[in-house]
Amino acid sequence: MSAETLDATFAALADPTRRAILARLKAGEATVTELAAPFDMTQPAITKHLKVLERAGLISRGRDGQRRPCRLEAAALKEATDWLEGYRSFWADRYQSLDALLNELKEEDTRDE
Amino acid sequence: MSAETLDATFAALADPTRRAILARLKAGEATVTELAAPFDMTQPAITKHLKVLERAGLISRGRDGQRRPCRLEAAALKEATDWLEGYRSFWADRYQSLDALLNELKEEDTRDE
DNA sequence: TGGTTATATAAACAATTGGTTATGTGAGTG
C-alpha cells in the first residue's frame, strides 16, 4: 500500500467525470466512444481521463478490432478503502459504541499512513 | 453525498503530506507547529495544506490563545468510504463468494455516482 | 514596553491539470 499508489488513486477519484466513468464500468466493459457519450466533452478529453484512470490502475484496456474496451480494475479501490478503514472508528458513533472507543484507544500509537 | 464534496475530499486525500497530517490527528488534537514538525517543509506550506483539509471538511480548528489546534472531522471520510463501498463487490473474490456475485448482479442498474 | 512565539497572508514560481482544436493512425466497409 505505497504512498504513490494512494496519491494516484485518490487524485483519479477527485474528478466527477472519472468517478462517473468508473460507475458506468460497474455495468461491464465499455468502449471509449460509449464512455464519452454521456459527457459534454470532446473525445480527446475522455481519452485523457482514461489515461489517468489507467495510470492509477483503476481500469485496464483490451483490444477488439478498432475498439479499446475498458474494464474496471478494483484492486486500487481496495487499497483506498483499506486506508480509509483506518478512520472508521472516528465516524462510528463514538458515544454509543464501545468497540469504536476501544479501536480509537488502540490506534493511539499514531503510526504513519 | 454531493459530487463537490467528494471532489474536495478525494483531492485532499491525494497528497501524502495531508494524509500524514490526518494520521497524526488520529492521536488527538495538534497545533500547526506540532503538525509541521515532522516535515521538511516551511510553515506556510503546512498552513496551506491545513486550509485544503479544512475546506474539505476533514479537519476543524479551535483557538487556544495563540495556538490554532486542529482536530480530525471524519464525516467527509465517511462519505468517501460510502462511495467506495459501492465497489466492494468488485474486489471481493467474485469466484468464491456468492454474496459478491449477487451484489454485482444487483448493481447492474448502473446508477450514477 | 519590547521581544519572542504561533500562525496567517502575499507575492512569486514551476509544474500539473483539464480542457480545447487539429491531425494522425489503423481497422473495418463500400
Added chain:
DNA sequence: CACTCACATAACCAATTGTTTATATAACCA
C-alpha cells in the same frame, strides 16, 4: 481503392497546485 469509424497524439491554453521567501498579525512573556 477510397472512405469512414474508433481512438490516439500533439500543441496549446487557462486555471490550479505545491512550494518558496518575505512580511504581517496577534498573543504571550519579561
